[in-house]
Amino acid sequence: QHGKLYHKLDEKAASDYITTIPILAEKLGGSPADWDIREVGDGNLNYVYIVVGPRGSFILKQALPYVRCVGESWPMTLERAYFEAKALRKEFEVAPEYVPEVYYFDHPMAAIAMRYLEPPHIILRKGLIDGIVYPRLAEHISDFMSKTLFYTSLLALDTHRHKEAAAQSYANMEMCRLTEQVIFTEPYMEAANNHWTSPQLDQDARAVREDIELKVEVAELKAKFCERTQALVHGDLHTGSVMVTETSTKVIDPEFSFYGPMAFDVGAFIANLFLAFFSQDGHSVTEGARDNYKKWILQTVSDVWSLFVAKFKAEWDKSWDHAGYAYLPAVYNTPAARTLSQMRFIEDLFVDMLGFAACKMIRRIVGIAHVEDMESIADAAKRAVCERKALSYVESLPSLDGPA
Amino acid sequence: QHGKLYHKLDEKAASDYITTIPILAEKLGGSPADWDIREVGDGNLNYVYIVVGPRGSFILKQALPYVRCVGESWPMTLERAYFEAKALRKEFEVAPEYVPEVYYFDHPMAAIAMRYLEPPHIILRKGLIDGIVYPRLAEHISDFMSKTLFYTSLLALDTHRHKEAAAQSYANMEMCRLTEQVIFTEPYMEAANNHWTSPQLDQDARAVREDIELKVEVAELKAKFCERTQALVHGDLHTGSVMVTETSTKVIDPEFSFYGPMAFDVGAFIANLFLAFFSQDGHSVTEGARDNYKKWILQTVSDVWSLFVAKFKAEWDKSWDHAGYAYLPAVYNTPAARTLSQMRFIEDLFVDMLGFAACKMIRRIVGIAHVEDMESIADAAKRAVCERKALSYVESLPSLDGPA
Ligand SMILES: Nc1ncnc2c1ncn2[C@@H]1O[C@H](COP(=O)(O)OP(=O)(O)O)[C@@H](O)[C@H]1O
Ligand SMILES: Nc1ncnc2c1ncn2[C@@H]1O[C@H](COP(=O)(O)OP(=O)(O)O)[C@@H](O)[C@H]1O
Ligand SMILES: [Mg+2]
Ligand SMILES: [Mg+2]
Ligand SMILES: [Mg+2]
Numbered sequence A, B: 001q002h003g004k005l006y007h008k009l010d011e012k013a014a015s016d017y018i019t020t021i022p023i024l025a026e027k028l029g030g031s032p033a034d035w036d037i038r039e040v041g042d043g044n045l046n047y048v049y050i051v052v053g054p055r056g057s058f059i060l061k062q063a064l065p066y067v068r069c070v071g072e073s074w075p076m077t078l079e080r081a082y083f084e085a086k087a088l089r090k091e092f093e094v095a096p097e098y099v100p101e102v103y104y105f106d107h108p109m110a111a112i113a114m115r116y117l118e119p120p121h122i123i124l125r126k127g128l129i130d131g132i133v134y135p136r137l138a139e140h141i142s143d144f145m146s147k148t149l150f151y152t153s154l155l156a157l158d159t160h161r162h163k164e165a166a167a168q169s170y171a172n173m174e175m176c177r178l179t180e181q182v183i184f185t186e187p188y189m190e191a192a193n194n195h196w197t198s199p200q201l202d203q204d205a206r207a208v209r210e211d212i213e214l215k216v217e218v219a220e221l222k223a224k225f226c227e228r229t230q231a232l233v234h235g236d237l238h239t240g241s242v243m244v245t246e247t248s249t250k251v252i253d254p255e256f257s258f259y260g261p262m263a264f265d266v267g268a269f270i271a272n273l274f275l276a277f278f279s280q281d282g283h284s285v286t287e288g289a290r291d292n293y294k295k296w297i298l299q300t301v302s303d304v305w306s307l308f309v310a311k312f313k314a315e316w317d318k319s320w321d322h323a324g325y326a327y328l329p330a331v332y333n334t335p336a337a338r339t340l341s342q343m344r345f346i347e348d349l350f351v352d353m354l355g356f357a358a359c360k361m362i363r364r365i366v367g368i369a370h371v372e373d374m375e376s377i378a379d380a381a382k383r384a385v386c387e388r389k390a391l392s393y394v395e396s397l398p399s400l401d402g403p404a
């Protein structure tokens, strides 16, 4: 679908391109001379332009056929833009409050035009580093996750639609393979991509590579990642994929989306809250200055999970009588059967969620891609203390204790 | 792919059809007048012709666009023949000793020509009813299962090939939906299709429908069936899908094949051995006449599992260094890591295997399709005793005890 029809946009080329797409040009109003186009991509992979005209604005995001931060030596499929657009639309369908609307998708150009999340929206990760409280965050993100996961699963769909959706999502396999590599594989072996605060964490990184029990647990989580087509997951739901204000929460960047285990998204988000938590001592200018903020983060972790459970169950309770094929009403036909079904479902999700959260934390400390929460702590010794606390916490998670 | 190009074969039409397919006509030799064509399908779904000529022979199996034993009121996709042919070929590739070779597949006609498994091959279920010992059975079937399951999983494949194979198998979803319905749903609700030895088992059938703990376990197994794309499973591996002599074991009829949990096949086979076991008292002409045979069946159950484990591990051990993507050698790089990985993998498989076996046994006693092992016990009271013992055994399986 790409080939000759693809060309990489810069500011000028973007302007020319927009003139060829009437619905985009009209959204902006005026003429190209009136348009302000600025590249703002801070991600590792893609170009993102803010485009503002006299009448309106949008974001134009374009995929490159390679990893932006590495260069052409690491090729990467343009098809990810297709899966991103598709996921954004599906998410918008079931949880419109939390997703920028897609205005236009150009498959050959691997380009998505979507709503510009105007200031004061900022990337959540930056807000967490700056110690900003988001009072609605837990409520919003749990709402987003419960709706997107529930309504794309067999709890809401019949077998036919579920299998079809899962089969279609398979084509995003290059992105899945990348996740497998950087999350479930490389942190547990000697890999050129790996790095960590050295020499402080040399021993810790080695301990991860040599922890047999951990590696076997990770294999089981990887199998769930690779084999369990439970729901349409975002696939990259860290705090850098969420834009916020005090009253608004928007999820962007689902280019890794695929049919996978629900717990992968929930675990990703919680892991990144934990990383934010453990990084706070590195940002505290005076002893104890971030103590209240740390409490708020922990409360948010707890709220995200408990609100997710409550909201997920609420969707489920609404759906019993026109349910998907997982729990047919004629079989799960008593309050006791329904309560027990939900309890078991959530218990399993909890264990997997902790497991995925653990993988996500580990890889951000000893793997290829670290988080700004930690990286922005300039003093390596101080950073290492924060990172080690995060790693120790991971080891205490019950999902990593071996079989129950 | 079907439509106008499909027509249903009878003996005469089959003969005409074969004359149009040179490689089949040549295999038979002579001319149509010399060919012996006989319908032998004892299955519920399809027509099966034995075709014998002066030079050679084959089986011609054709799918109907409806369920044979019900009629046109229950339509069923012809596409199942495509998946059967594809699975037979894949199984033949990795375990040729145990699968009839496919000579020809005609997609529009939904017809497969395959090796005729000549007498004394009989359907295993019939041999078990007749009390015949098959000394090689456990060894052969465990070999078949270990190879077909291992070599189509991420233990042997890379992500790309595995996901592609799984995505392709999704199109057999009508067959999966049927399995969901008759195995994981109907036995647990009041359904017109259900029947049982009545009135003797009325209470037992009701107990199944009202056992909340059981139904919640079944939901978890159903989720694995629907969502876990672990390996290419046969999908219908009961003792009626195996043809045997004392020295030969051949698996036929994989029209339900899809990417699913390995444990589904192993559980299906073991369940049907258990049903054979519990039916023996109904076939015993004198008290105790089948005692030795019952011992042999139980020994076979045990051997099937332990040989499966041994053979599966042996394939795995051969593959560590050119392995699939599940357990990369650089991560699972010590004997201890490898041993623990295998142990956990097999433990999980064991629990799921028992769970699927339980579902399979239950559905054969209170669901739509029963087994000849039990049905051939003419005395209903006697049959009910056998069936109740099987049901009680199911309830004792550890996988149905709730969470570990
Ligand atoms: N809809 C949007 N509105 C405002 N800013 C956006 C929007 N989408 C992306 N951005 C900005 O661009 C950055 C990179 O976008 P992202 O989709 O995460 O790209 P990548 O896939 O390269 O990580 C975001 O961190 C954010 O600052
Ligand atoms: N390759 C074969 N060689 C000999 N007999 C066969 C062969 N395939 C099928 N049969 C006979 O036909 C019957 C039905 O075949 P099967 O493939 O199980 O059809 P169905 O899908 O309708 O159950 C088998 O029970 C067996 O008796
Ligand atoms: Mg991003
Ligand atoms: Mg991205
Ligand atoms: Mg059959």
Ligand SMILES: [Mg+2]
Pocket (backbone or CB within 6 Å): B043, B045, B236, B253, B255
């Ligand atoms: Mg069949």
Ligand SMILES: [Mg+2]
Pocket (backbone or CB within 6 Å): B217, B399, B402, B403, B404
């Ligand atoms: Mg359980």
